[in-house]
Amino acid sequence: MERRTKTMDDSLLRLETASGTFLAASVFSSKALAKMLIKTGANHIEQPMVCVSNRIDLLDIVAEFPETAYLLSTRFWPGSLNLIFSSGENVPGILNNRSSTVMVTMPQNDEFRQFIDLHGPLAVVKDSCEESEFLGSEDGEVFKTDSGIINDDATVISFLDSHSPLIVSPGSIPVEKIKEVTGTIEWFTGGSVQNYFDKQSPSLVLSTPLFVAEKDSLSVYDQSSCNRVALVTFGESVNFSSEYEFVRNLSLAGDLGEAAANLYPTLQDLDCRGYDAIFLELLPSQHPLGSLLNRRLREIGLDISKFGLLMNEAY
Template sequence: MTRILEARSDEAMAIREAIALLARGLPVAIPTETVYGLAADATNPDAIARIYEMKGRPRFNPLICHMADLPMAERHVIFDPLSRRLAEVFWPGPMTLVLPVRETSPIHPLARAGLDTVGVRVPSGMAGRLLAALDRPLAAPSANTSGGISPTTAAHVAADLGKKLELVLDAGPARIGLESTILKVENGAIRLLRPGGLDVADVEALTGTLVVRPHGAGAAIEAPGMLASHYAPAAGVRLDATSVFPGEALIRFGGRSLPGEERAAIVLDLSPTGDLREAAANLFGYMKEADRSGAASIAFAPVPVHGLGEAINDRLRRAAAPRE
C-alpha cells in the first residue's frame, strides 16, 4: 500500500523523500495546482515505463514533461518567439506548450511517444520547488488509471493506485482541479490541443489573435487528453440533462433544481453560485463522489461553454464518449 506523506508541515523533508525514490526510478505522486501527477524522471526509460504500466496507459499517448522554470525548459525544447511570450506570461501555471525537442535533450523518446515534439509546462507550488531541487524534468501525467477520473486529492490517488505506488505527497486539494491547457504554435497560429485550467480567452487577449480550436474527431495524438474516451467514471454519463431518472446521480450547476431530483441517488452542485472556477475545482471530485453512490448513471445538467466552461465541457464529452 502507498504511504501518504503530509507535505505541508515539512516540505523540505517531503521533497527529499520524493527525490530519493525518483533517483531509484520509482514514480511518486505529487501535488500540482491542476491535478495530482504521477511523476518520474523523464530521462530514465525504466521510470517512464513504470508510469505507463501503473496507469495502464497506451504508449502512443505522450507524457507532459514538467520543468522547474523557463531556463530549464530552454535546455530541452526550442522556443519560437510566440511560444516564448506565452511561457513568460503564463508560467508557472496551468499551460502546456508542445514544442520541438532539442537533439541534445536527454528526455527519453518513450516519454514523448517517439514524436519529435514534447509537451512542457512549469507548475507552481511544491511541484515547482521539487523540480528545482531535482534539477531535471519529470514526466507526470495524472495519477490515476488511464481513462479514469483525474485525482484532485492525495486520497483519490491512494484509492486508485495505492497497491502500485510507494509514496504520495499530500499538499491538500488541487487549487484548479482541471489539467493544463495544451497549446501548439504552428506558422504563427496558436492551436488548442486540449482546453484546461488556463482560459483560452486570456491567451487571445495577450496575443491579439484567435486560438484555433480542433476540428472534428480522429486527429493525430499530439498531446495528452486527446483520446475520444477519457476522464470516465464507472457509471454511465448523460449530458445536458433537463430531468433526472429515478436512482440516477445528479451533478447540476448554478443552484438550479431539475425535475425528478428528489428521486436521485445523490445530488451535487458544481457551483451553486454559477462560478466556473469553483465548478472546475469540484468537477473530478464530484464525479468520484457520484460514482461511489452506486448509481448506474450520472446525469449532468448543462454547464456554460465560455471561460473555463470550455474545458469542463470537454471533460464531460470525453467522459460520456463510447468506451472501448
C-alpha cells in the first residue's frame, strides 16, 4: 500500500464527545500544534495522543514500526491499545517537548476515524477553553459524537527499546492476550504513563552559555565581555547594540506558535556555530505558551533580568 499525501492543515479542531471536549491539530503542523498548546494552557504538559485511521499513516509518524507492534495493532486496533514509538522526522518537536516520542492509537469510534481520514492524523488533548472562546477564533470546525474517542482504560505499550515491548500501563486488554502476540514482555515500574514520558524528555543541553532576559535588558550588552555573541529575539524589533554578531528573530510577526516551532532548532543551530554566548529574549509571559516556554528556558539558561544584571556583568 502507498502512503497518502500528508495533511498540513494549520487549523485547530474541536471534538465534543461523550467523554468530554478535546482539541485536535494536525500532527505535521507546528503552527496548529502550538495553537493547541496555547488553548490548553501553560499547565498542560501531558503527552498528546496521536490518533490515526489506518496503519499506513504510521510510516510518516514513527521512526520505526517493529513487526511485533504491527501484529499487536492488527489484532487490537481499532481499540483500547496505545503504542509508544520514537517519532519520525516529519513530526515537529513541539508535539513531544523534544523527547522524540509519540503515542499512537486507532480509535474505535467509526465516525471519528472517518473524520481523521478527512483531516489526516491528529494530535488530541483535553480542552480547557470555553466554547465561545474557541468559536471566536479563526478556527471553529467542530466534530460531535455521542460516543467517546479516547479510551481511559487503554493498555499502553512502548517500543522505544528497539523491538522489545514494554507495558507502561495495563488496561482492558488481558496481559495473556498480549503475550499470545509478543511472547515475553517487560513492565515499566516507574509509575504513571506521564512519568514514563518524563523519563524520555531530558532538558535541551547546550555547550554555549545561554542567558535569558526581558526585552529591555537586551539592549545593554557590552561587547567587552566576550567577542562573539548571538542574540535571539521575538516580535517587534528594538534598537539592539550593533555589537551582537548575529541576530535571529523567532517570529517577526509576534506569532507565539511560529516562535515555539523555531525555538529549539534555532538554539541547536546557534550552539554549533562557536559563539561565546547566546542571549535570548524571554517570550510574553501573559500568554500560556509563552509562560510555558519561559519556564523551560530558565531551566537551561541563566535568567539575568531577575538579578538586575547587565549582559556584560553576567558573562
